[in-house]
Amino acid sequence: MNGLVVRDVGKSFGGVRALEGVDLDVAPGAIVGLMGANGAGKTTLFGVIAGNERADAGTITFEGRRIDGLRPDRVAALGIARTFQIVRPFRALSVRDNVLLAARFGRRPRDDDPAATTAAALADLGLAEQAGRPAGALTLAEQKRLELARAVATGARLVLVDEVMAGLNATEVAAMLDVIGRLHQDRRLTLLVVEHVMQALMRLAQRIVVLHQGRVIAEGEPATIAGDARVSEAYLGAAP
Amino acid sequence: MTPRAGIAAGAALALAGAVPWLVGPYGLTIALNAAMWVALTVSWSILGGTAAYISLGHVAFYGLGAYVVVTSWQVLPLVVAVPLGGLVAGAFALTIGWPVLRVRGPYFVILTLGIAELVKYAVLNVEAALGASSRLLFGVPDNRTLYLATLGLAVLAIIVAALVRRSRLGAGLVAVREDEVTAETIGVPIGRYKVFAFALSAVIPGMVGGLMALRSAYFEPLQVFNPVISFTIVTMAVVGGAADARGPILGALLLVVVSELLWANAPQGYMIALGVLLIGFVVFAPGGITGALARPRP
Numbered sequence: 001m002n003g004l005v006v007r008d009v010g011k012s013f014g015g016v017r018a019l020e021g022v023d024l025d026v027a028p029g030a031i032v033g034l035m036g037a038n039g040a041g042k043t044t045l046f047g048v049i050a051g052n053e054r055a056d057a058g059t060i061t062f063e064g065r066r067i068d069g070l071r072p073d074r075v076a077a078l079g080i081a082r083t084f085q086i087v088r089p090f091r092a093l094s095v096r097d098n099v100l101l102a103a104r105f106g107r108r109p110r111d112d113d114p115a116a117t118t119a120a121a122l123a124d125l126g127l128a129e130q131a132g133r134p135a136g137a138l139t140l141a142e143q144k145r146l147e148l149a150r151a152v153a154t155g156a157r158l159v160l161v162d163e164v165m166a167g168l169n170a171t172e173v174a175a176m177l178d179v180i181g182r183l184h185q186d187r188r189l190t191l192l193v194v195e196h197v198m199q200a201l202m203r204l205a206q207r208i209v210v211l212h213q214g215r216v217i218a219e220g221e222p223a224t225i226a227g228d229a230r231v232s233e234a235y236l237g238a239a240p
Numbered sequence: 241m242t243p244r245a246g247i248a249a250g251a252a253l254a255l256a257g258a259v260p261w262l263v264g265p266y267g268l269t270i271a272l273n274a275a276m277w278v279a280l281t282v283s284w285s286i287l288g289g290t291a292a293y294i295s296l297g298h299v300a301f302y303g304l305g306a307y308v309v310v311t312s313w314q315v316l317p318l319v320v321a322v323p324l325g326g327l328v329a330g331a332f333a334l335t336i337g338w339p340v341l342r343v344r345g346p347y348f349v350i351l352t353l354g355i356a357e358l359v360k361y362a363v364l365n366v367e368a369a370l371g372a373s374s375r376l377l378f379g380v381p382d383n384r385t386l387y388l389a390t391l392g393l394a395v396l397a398i399i400v401a402a403l404v405r406r407s408r409l410g411a412g413l414v415a416v417r418e419d420e421v422t423a424e425t426i427g428v429p430i431g432r433y434k435v436f437a438f439a440l441s442a443v444i445p446g447m448v449g450g451l452m453a454l455r456s457a458y459f460e461p462l463q464v465f466n467p468v469i470s471f472t473i474v475t476m477a478v479v480g481g482a483a484d485a486r487g488p489i490l491g492a493l494l495l496v497v498v499s500e501l502l503w504a505n506a507p508q509g510y511m512i513a514l515g516v517l518l519i520g521f522v523v524f525a526p527g528g529i530t531g532a533l534a535r536p537r538p
């Protein structure tokens with residue numbers, strides 16, 4: 001059981017090199033933060049791990065099994081879930097049905113009580129009161145939580161969390177941090193978390209990996225990363 | 241199903257089964273039309289009503305089934321030939337399904353229409369080469385037999401479609417309709433599900449085509465590959481509202497009545513009426529009648 005191991009992964013879109021020689025390790029039970037300016041390749045890396053995108057180079061293993069090149073549903077079956085930075089709810093379906101679908105599919109062997117899994121995920125993400133509403137009618141903050149509820153309900157052991165705090169106000173960010181912390185503890189989830197809000201990531205993650213123009217330029221404990229000159233340069237350099 | 245709905249369905253079925261003894265020859269023709277369109281439209285909805293992949297090529301399955309029955313006429317008994325027609329239609333759907341179901345939206349609509357036309361001309365050419373463009377069939381069954389068999393297929397289609405909607409397959413297909421990327425990311429095997437549903441939605445139309453080829457003793461290939469059949473299926477599903485299990489049944493029955501009135505009073509108006517209904521519903525009530533009833537506008 002060696003969690004997620006990404007080795008030498010590359011991915012180009014036409015002429016754009018979104019990822020190049022990326023190495024990344026996420027130990028079972030860890031929370032690893034993934035940082036980087038806009039366009040650094042964070043979402044692409046999630047897509048490549050989850051099977052939505054196919055890597056041009058490199059290997060990805062999860063719990064000892066090669067997963068690069070697998071279809072998304074096969075990756076989900078092995079216990080990896082992701083959220084979408086640009087939310088993708090099943091808009092016309094109720095919040096409950098959104099989560100129930102994830103519980104009925106997701107990891108194999110299949111959940112024998114998807115209704116209970118759904119109720120628990122809705123409760124954990126504070127969405128129980130919204131369960132009957134169409135997902136399209138939720139606020140953005142609620143839709144971000146729905147992304148997480150759905151990911152969790154698949155029964156995944158590793159959840160890739162893509163900027164669920166972006167666009168939220170300070171109170172909502174604090175609440176979301178709490179929620180993610182509890183998901184990690186209570187469900188023993190392994191988390192790879194992309195976040196722009198640097199302080200949030202510092203509080204959450206035990207280790208942080210920094211991407212810049214598709215390459216890993218730094219990794220280590222939050223305190224080390226905060227003082228790293230290359231990191232501030234990459235961030236400031238990318239700032240308008 | 242609630243007990244009341246169960247009783248209502250049982251009564252409707254008993255009544256439908258008694259139709260040949262209750263009405264005259266003209267009434268029986270209409271009943272046969274109704275059973276045929278219900279069977280076709282409900283089958284179509286197995287994919288079209290769940291995943292909203294709008295096939296405009298279902299006549300290909302109908303025509304293939306008809307061909308199997310006609311070419312094996314007086315060789316194979318009907319109880320073998322008709323199911324064989326369904327199997328051939330299903331196998332054809334399975335074969336074209338993998339590539340065809342990779343495109344969606346309007347591209348899928350156009351592609352299925354094109355494939356059906358391709359099949360039609362392929363068959364016509366083979367027939368022309370063999371010098372057998374039309375056939376006379378001796379000893380076709382009477383309308384009462386055809387009606388009861390078609391009614392059986394309509395009931396079978398309704399049962400299969402209902403089972404699919406309740407199953408994990410049906411849930412996955414609804415997820416496909418809502419957002420295909422999300423669906424596969426949460427673990428829905430979208431390729432396999434779509435192809436399987438497509439094949440399933442082709443089998444009964446194949447059998448229906450086999451039966452309908454026997455409605456007259458004179459068989460002509462152009463008739464069983466007429467794209468108007470595909471247009472009619474889609475219009476019936478859209479008018480009734482394909483997202484609801486009852487929609488395709490309602491739409492089919494309604495349009496059978498409308499078309500009877502039109503054929504009697506303004507035969508040229510049928511295609512126009514079909515087009516107007518289709519466009520009208522797509523623009524003003526995309527959920528069809530059942531959709532409009534389920535969600536009244538505030």
Ligand SMILES: Nc1ncnc2c1ncn2[C@@H]1O[C@H](COP(=O)(O)OP(=O)(O)O)[C@@H](O)[C@H]1O
Nearest residue numbers: 013016018036037038039040041042043044045
């Ligand atoms: N589907 C795509 N087609 C073309 N270019 C893409 C696509 N997805 C991402 N990119 C490009 O790849 C780079 C990395 O993007 P992304 O992974 O979204 O970055 P991040 O999530 O770190 O902001 C960007 O230059 C982006 O424009």
Ligand SMILES: [Mg+2]
Nearest residue numbers: 042043044085
């Ligand atoms: Mg991103």
